[in-house]
Amino acid sequence: MKSCFYSISFLLTLSAFILAPNSSSAKILFDNTPPNRIFQDQYWYRQATQVLDGTGPNLGNTGNNFGSRSQLASITVYLKTNPSTKETYGNCLLYARVTTSGKNFFSTNLSKVPFSALPTDEYKPFTFAFDNTSTSTTVNFAGGEKIQNIFIEEDYGSCGGFGFGSQAFFELGGTDQNPSNILFWYADPSTNFTSSNVMATRIEDLENTKIPILFIPGILGTEIAENDELLWANPKMTIPANSDNFMDPLSFTSLLKPTSNSTRYTNVIKTISATIGGIELELFDYTSGLISEFTDQGYTENQNFFTFPYDWRYGVSGIIDQSNNKTNVNLLQEKITEILNITGSNKINIIAHSNGGLLLKKYVLENPSSHSVNKAVLLGVPNTGAPKAIKVLLEGDNFGVVGLSDEEMKKIALNLPVVYDLTPSQTYYNAKGSFYNLTQEKFLKPPTTQDLNFNEVWDNLLNQKGYNQTAFENSALLHSPEFDNADLRNYGIDLYNIVGCKKATLGKIQEYQYTNLLGETSTSYKAPIFVPGDGTVPLESATNLPTSQNNKFYALKADHGKMPSQNGIRQKVVNILTDSSLETPSLSQNESDCKLNGRAISVYSPVNIEAYDQMGNRAGFAEDGSVENNIPNAELSIFGHVKFIFLPEDENQVYNIRLKGTGEGTFTLTSLNIENNAPKTTEVFSNIPVTMNLKAELNTEDSKLTLDTDGNNMPDQTINPSSVLSPETATDILPPVSTSTIVGTKGNENFYLSNILVLLSATDTISSISPASDILKINYQLDNSPWQSASTSSISLEVTQETEHVLKFFSTDKAGNNEAIKQIKFTIDKTPPEFLIGFNLTKKDLEFKTQNTLDTLQDQDSRIVATDKAGNKAEILFKEKNRKQNSRAEIIALSYNNKSANITKTVFKTSWNLDKKGVLKSLEQHARSKKDFNLELHFENNKTKLTGRDQHGKINKILTGLKTFELKTLAGDFEWNILP
């Protein structure tokens, strides 16, 4: 029974064909040449290899209108099979069946073809004839009737009563050079058919036989909304001077759950676009270009090309639903199952970008025998992580978007599992070495530096800086050696890896901590170390994926976030998955093409920096830190207060670097020349004074820095590098250490009783990982005078002025490392105290004071000593050993700081008498200075007689009451006054 064939048919379903005008035949050609869906020379060109294994779809009731055709004579089909089928089922026969309006017509027995006749290498034509011997073999068309299906089927009876199911197959198709075809021969060749009868629907139906493709995006690759508001990626983020806190709901709690329960992911980003005033502008293309490229190859979105939107915040390790431990990996599994059900395919091809690659790896490892992945193309996957993820935790990042707040992204990143999943793993450390250097300097202690190992990095981040312990532990569990080094080829996957490699990519973070006298620690960052990569993922991490050399491609102009749609990369992806041969510019299979050649320039604030190549392309920072980069393969970033630009020099580019002052202070510029990944010379311009008016230009050809200090666009000064370092000394990261010594007569505490010399000396610090580049200069500032510097490792400064002084100083090494500013305070006080000597009526004795109440006085009767705060001393010696008992006192010596003053011409004598009641009865005083006065005073009977002379002449006065001298010593002489 022929009807039994229906159930075992291996179907080739063709429900339309071309009828060539003025011809008795029509051909459907099968061809490899893309695009594979064109109508040319009245033929439809189709995909070359159509595997007919019994699982293909029956395309249903579509067909061509045959008009008034009367009879089909034969069809010719180009066929081939595989060797095993040919051997096993060699005797089984194939025939053709044509259906029209519910009727079936079968090719003749004589035209049946055994499998043994089919070739296995190239296609050959086989003609199946229809004759007029029976109604079943005569294909007659009534007017307006359509051919609905054409089947190439197995003759069930010829195989001894059993079918061979899906094991047997033959292929229908052809090659570029020898396109196969199906020829329809009509009994009435003069009939006037036209090509307008072509049924395009058939083509789309056949598309379903393509292996479906799934694109898995990376971090930030899926839109996330809260209620109706798009949180990521909303062009609102570009509004300048905006905190971007509308994105706060993207953040997670410390328990790794969203802070907002209303957030949900929507679609994989195709483009970021904005519509303003009715005009839509595409701002950024993530997957649109890639999808278009596949559409050109006959793929249709959601029919055989799919994308996997997911909540990237959870990364790979994050638990989305605690009740069933559901992760993004489980969602990926569900998505793949859904796609296989929709398409009827039993395998799938994957394109995975960035974090999407980690998801894919985890999915395959969790489903080693049921993953269904046929081919996988990985784009810029951080297999062992990327140091940039740590940078995002520490400092945030605007990912190149002008106006996007680094601080906001830092805030959001704090508890996101995906950020931790993307940090460098233990495997990264084992392969690449340390990705984190920590230099610590404590007040008055020499600085130390060390390259932290993996655990030390996380000790610093978790215990000192308070990052999320659980997220780290989950990430560490994810990045087991088995995961990081997984060979997906062992799971039957045809694996391809496309990595970006010519961009300077963050490879090592260099943190600097300073702890002041109070124990307060401040953190800053030195210029990071950059390595080859795609700007985000180091090459080392992206290539940590076992892949055959033929399947590894290096994108020489890759930009990590744009890789899926980037020119060259997207065509290569299409070529891999569709056997196309599109042009793939800027791709290489030679890793040596990846070496970095260029100039790494770092500037320490307060200056802005921009670079222009000889074509006038600009790369630079805006005032808010955002980036404009029009120089191919240039890289810009800000880390703390360091601004960094890498400028490629592979093609002998010459750059003009322009600097503009943004504040007051000094800046240091280092220009590192890199050849084939290796650092060569480093030019350092140290501590250049900067003002808001400063403009400066550095030409990379002559390495001279031209300064325009007043901003009038006229050069004021041209300077050479402060130092040029070798590759060995360029790695000096430790600041030097300066010490100070004061030489002079020491008084109390910080007082000096003489002129002093301050000796400053500096030594460059050395450690096992930080060689000494030697001292460049010592910088110092005395009180509020301008900073000065001396290009030497030691210097002495003479200080003579009697006052309190503050000397600030620090030294700079030739690598541009500045030590923290130190300061010493000291006071020069060379002036001893002077006495004020009077007579105290209450005590009936001489009374001694100094002008400064802080001075101390010792009255030892015959010896009076005054000491000031600095330690200066003045001393009076009286002739009488017992002044109080004898009621008389005469100064016989006066000394300052143990040096006697000459008082041979001066006199000060006092004698007094008391009556029996102890009341002052009389008092006599004689005071004489070296030249101004010579006076005597006598008190008795309540009258005081003053005689002698002063600088104005003779004095002879009688005054009522008791008057006494107040004598003031003055550097060995006296001044007088009379009291009260």
Place this chain on the structure above:
Amino acid sequence: MKKDRLTTLTSITSFIISLFIYGALQSFDYSKTSKLILIIAMLLSGLSATYFSYAQHFKSTQKTKYFSLLILFGGLLISLYSGIILYLFIAFKNFGA
């Protein structure tokens, strides 16, 4: 032609050109590059309309004063509009996670 008249004519022409470009952008689907070129042209013509109408405004008679003011604000508006679009394009030019 008198200089004043030339200024007036330039401002009006610039403004009409900018409106014309705006209309074209609304009506047709251009490639991204073509869109950008047109938006830059719109910005330039908008700025031109603003500049020349500003120059003209203070020389205008009472009758034409309001007209030049209208062109001035129209030019400003269209410059601002095209400026914002260009800014957005530049803002995302280097986006890459």
